[in-house]
Amino acid sequence: MEEKVRVRFAPSPTGPLHIGGVRTALFNYVYALQHKGKFVLRFEDTDKDRSEAVFEESIRQGLKWMGIKWDEEHYQSKRAEIYQNYLTKLKAQDLTYEQDGGIYFKTPVENKKIVVKDLIRGQVEFESKDFDDMVLFKKDGTPTFHFANVVDDIDMGITHVIRGEDHLSNTPKHILLYEALGAPVPQFAHIPLILNPDKTKMSKRTGETNFEQYIKAGYLPEAMINFLAQLGWSPPDTQDFFTFDELVKMFTLSRVQKAGAVFDIKLLNHINHQYLMELPFKEYVKIAEPYLDTKADKKLVGFALKLVQDRARFLSEIPELTHYFFAEPDYDAKLLVFKKSSPEQTTKGLEVALEVLEGLDDKAWDIGSLQQILDHTLDASALNPGDLFWPIRVALSGEEGSPSPTELLEALGKAESIKRIKTAIKKLNV
RNA sequence: GGCCCGUUCGUCUAACGGUUAGGACGCAAGCUUUUCAAGCUUGAAACAGGGGUUCGACUCCCCUACGGGCUACCA
Numbered sequence: 263m264e265e266k267v268r269v270r271f272a273p274s275p276t277g278p279l280h281i282g283g284v285r286t287a288l289f290n291y292v293y294a295l296q297h298k299g300k301f302v303l304r305f306e307d308t309d310k311d312r313s314e315a316v317f318e319e320s321i322r323q324g325l326k327w328m329g330i331k332w333d334e335e336h337y338q339s340k341r342a343e344i345y346q347n348y349l350t351k352l353k354a355q356d357l358t359y360e361q362d363g364g365i366y367f368k369t370p371v372e373n374k375k376i377v378v379k380d381l382i383r384g385q386v387e388f389e390s391k392d393f394d395d396m397v398l399f400k401k402d403g404t405p406t407f408h409f410a411n412v413v414d415d416i417d418m419g420i421t422h423v424i425r426g427e428d429h430l431s432n433t434p435k436h437i438l439l440y441e442a443l444g445a446p447v448p449q450f451a452h453i454p455l456i457l458n459p460d461k462t463k464m465s466k467r468t469g470e471t472n473f474e475q476y477i478k479a480g481y482l483p484e485a486m487i488n489f490l491a492q493l494g495w496s497p498p499d500t501q502d503f504f505t506f507d508e509l510v511k512m513f514t515l516s517r518v519q520k521a522g523a524v525f526d527i528k529l530l531n532h533i534n535h536q537y538l539m540e541l542p543f544k545e546y547v548k549i550a551e552p553y554l555d556t557k558a559d560k561k562l563v564g565f566a567l568k569l570v571q572d573r574a575r576f577l578s579e580i581p582e583l584t585h586y587f588f589a590e591p592d593y594d595a596k597l598l599v600f601k602k603s604s605p606e607q608t609t610k611g612l613e614v615a616l617e618v619l620e621g622l623d624d625k626a627w628d629i630g631s632l633q634q635i636l637d638h639t640l641d642a643s644a645l646n647p648g649d650l651f652w653p654i655r656v657a658l659s660g661e662e663g664s665p666s667p668t669e670l671l672e673a674l675g676k677a678e679s680i681k682r683i684k685t686a687i688k689k690l691n692v
Numbered sequence: 693g694g695c696c697c698g699u700u701c702g703u704c705u706a707a708c709g710g711u712u713a714g715g716a717c718g719c720a721a722g723c724u725u726u727u728c729a730a731g732c733u734u735g736a737a738a739c740a741g742g743g744g745u746u747c748g749a750c751u752c753c754c755c756u757a758c759g760g761g762c763u764a765c766c767a
Binding site: 272274306309312363364365388389400402404406428429432459489494495496499522525528531532535601646647648650654656659667 | 694695696697698699702703704705706714715716717718725726727728729730759760761762763764765766767
């Protein structure tokens, strides 16, 4: 008979949700789904001074955003009685003693080999003589992490402990506790740490660890899942993009990397960029619009969003990519002149453009007609494409990189386009 | 210091004794005869070092180096 899988994510709410925590939660959740088990969320809030409700909320919100759903929610601060009960079992065996108001666990006097069977690392051996007696209860009466963590994992029937590698060295101590309490030892899987570019552990102090900032920056959950899943794990084939369901099907702890993984924001950006481009326009608008703080009319906003959908890597990049749609751009006159063109040629190009555009009826102001009329103008003149198209684009956007001139013309409309082209001509001839 | 874990292109990684060491990001070049983006093509780029084991090691063992984690009445 196979035991029903129960895993947990046990963050301490002493700070906003950590990016590494999200990955740990993801691996646990995926494992639970794969084995039709349960995923438990347990707040390890035994540090009264540092735990805060806002951080609990940050953790809940972040998990929800990722699409991670938990079957149970627990708080260690509400389980004092349970810890006392388990302590009684230890006391009855004379395995504890009091000192300085704290309660300690007696590490076995005789040295003993402790084997951690890790699903990722294999068997890791320790010796009990290397461990000091550990504190079970602090003098303020609350249990320590080690004790509360083990008691809860026993009490909640946790079968698989999937957590960060930083806990590997704590595991033998935990095993001692499981044994003393006569409880079965769960399966362990220690996943590699997420590292800074300099390979040090990514911590609150050293990196961009606050998960809220990624949500705010406008990354998509799908992209984040893809990215985090491949930070320390790799699919059995060379598939780079996969859905959550596919991840659940493919995931195995045996394919989890042993070495730490550097957090590479460029890769995240790339993955997000791909997802953003493939998003149906309507869905994209829905999530992108809030990032645009403008009172401009809907049509223009629609144009702006459409024209940068394949350019934005994450949503919060959109305002800077679209500023010229909503306000006249400021730029250096030199930018109007294409590589091998000259100010004279450029002026000529803009003037010709101005003339034909002014002659185009407002009703015919669409990208098809615009392209046609400009192509025709180019053919009929002695100008190079760079004398005509480039300066129009710059006149309208003020940028080195932007959508095409005709797209911009159509989006901005006749009046605004003409105005900006006139400004450009003036700039050139100051 | 002690204990433990780790080490393939700059980065994320594939390889589970026999490969020209593969892919992706990033970078560079070219194409797309208007930029940027997208897309396509191409290129540079790695087995930490030294010993073994083996007919044969990125793959197994040992040593060294380097990196990391733990060693709290934080979790």
